[in-house]
Amino acid sequence: MADSEKDSQSSSVAPSNFIRNKIAEDLASNKHGGLVQTRFPPEPNGYLHIGHAKSICLNFSVAAQNNGSCNLRFDDTNPAKESQEFIDEIKNNIKWLGFDWSGKVRYSSSYFEHLYNFATQLIENNLAYVCSLSPDQAREYRGSLTAPGTNSPDRDRSQAENIELFRRMRAGEFKDGSFSLRAKIDMASRNINMRDPVLYRIRHINHHQTGDKWCIYPTYDYTHCISDAIENVTHSFCTLEFEDHRPLYDWILQNLAIESLEKVSDLAGSIDNYVLPEQTEFAKLKLNYTMIGKRNLKEMIDTGVVEAWDDPRMPTLAGMRRRGFTAASIRNFCESVGVSRSESVVDMGMLEHSIRDDLDKTAPRVMCVLNPLKLTLENVDADFVETLSLQNHPKQESMGRREVPFTREVFIDRQDFEEEPPTGFKRLVLNGEVRLRGSYVIKCIEVIKDSAGEVIELVGSIDKDTLGKRPEGRKVKGVIHWVSASASIPITVRLYDRLFNVENPESKDIDDYRQCLNPNSLLTLENCRVEPSVIENGSSSFFQFEREGYFCMDEKDSRNNKMVFNRTITLRDSWSS
């Protein structure tokens, strides 16, 4: 077999998924004139979370990989729940994640006038009517999953009357809920979304973008498809629960005169490429051991389970950022999770792998003792200070070196000393030797205890011939981290762990998520000691505290006299104590 084309595949090929395949097909068939335009359309009614990150990465990267572009559009059709604060936060999050939207920020609300005109067009074509049924009545008329609905008594209202009533709705002549504009489709449809869905409702409230200009607001179903069309979106991605809405999405666009759509679109004037957008659904991201429902997150804040939207235990982008997740790690995670239509629950371990993988390559190493235990080295002079030069990264010399002071008194971690060590223990024991990382091999020669029998101090000695050298005639397998007692800096360290101790805290089997909270999701240590280079080397706020994990400085709570570090994630631990 002549096999001339071995494997020409590059190592970083994006994995195939149904969306990339579809776009490739569309491009091949020239369906959208070679164009790929996507959009990320959040409603500004809360903070973005890891689930949104999946959608952001999808929309932006699919566009970028196909020479297309991606808009940011705030889907702000329900002002009751929305605010400018959320808009600002969402913009920040997207930029932080490393994406840039095309052109200016879009708002569905900026299309309100067009939307109103299109609604008038539907009325004129006998495809929409003003309905006087109350919300309760409308529900009764809608029928059920198994029974067809009943036509509204207003369904055959005259076109002229509909136009006039709709105008008066806009003029503010009616109370909230008294009238609605509905599409005239089919009250017997087996798809409930097609049973004369509401297009407009009356709401006498202020809108964060349009102020008091409007008192009627279009619904999501009516707005989204038209907004996509106006922005000349080619591929409109949304989550699976909107699958049943796709027929309505298409119905609305197909029942509007295409020239009128084109005329107000971004492509107005260059009719060649004007195409109707197409909706494609994918499965939401679910992560075990976490809740991402907006309502639940808000409740956790309101009840004090966590401190705020940016609490480092929250799955919000703001929280993850503060916890120490990097944008790259989140992007890589979203890529590794893939995009499909099957509803699946991703293991936390994948997220943890993404952040470890990124930080292992980029975080400078430093030593920090979390639970200090004093060790006095009796054969070192009291005023002796040796400045050791240590590599900031074991593999990347380009990351430079730092100076670490070594003195007679040092702190080691309480957990690195055992009087009665378990088998396999490689750390310090009485009369045992261990290497102080980057420094000398030391031996413990005395254990000092308090009246309660607790170990409060150790005395030892160094082997002066072991700096940068192996000890003569014996092997010392243990290496522990340490800091100088006098030259180290006191800091506060917050150890974070998963918030829940069950895989699915949002499960229907759990009536109160508070029953499955992990009581140890936050442990604050006030007396930690870090080597002085962390403040001298102000270039990074991410560090690996050797043998402990990855940590980042908390900018919100750190003070000049006391820095606070958050543990992002532990190191993998195949010993596990």
Add this chain to the structure above:
RNA sequence: UGGGGUGUCGCCAAGUGGUAAGGCACAAGGUUUUGAUCCUUGCAUGCGUUGGUUCGAAUCCAGCCACCCCAGCCA
């Protein structure tokens, strides 16, 4: 019991009629002044299930089962 979806290793996930990619996790070795990293190896005769078509089926057909979504003037 209406309609729309989904079922491939413990968890994600490729695969679209030619004999089951990859990642995470896990396990066993090796390197190591981080019990980290890195390297090597192992990990589905099997693709929800039962039948059928075919030389050949995870892929096509039929039935069955399980799970998810839909009855907001929320998105």
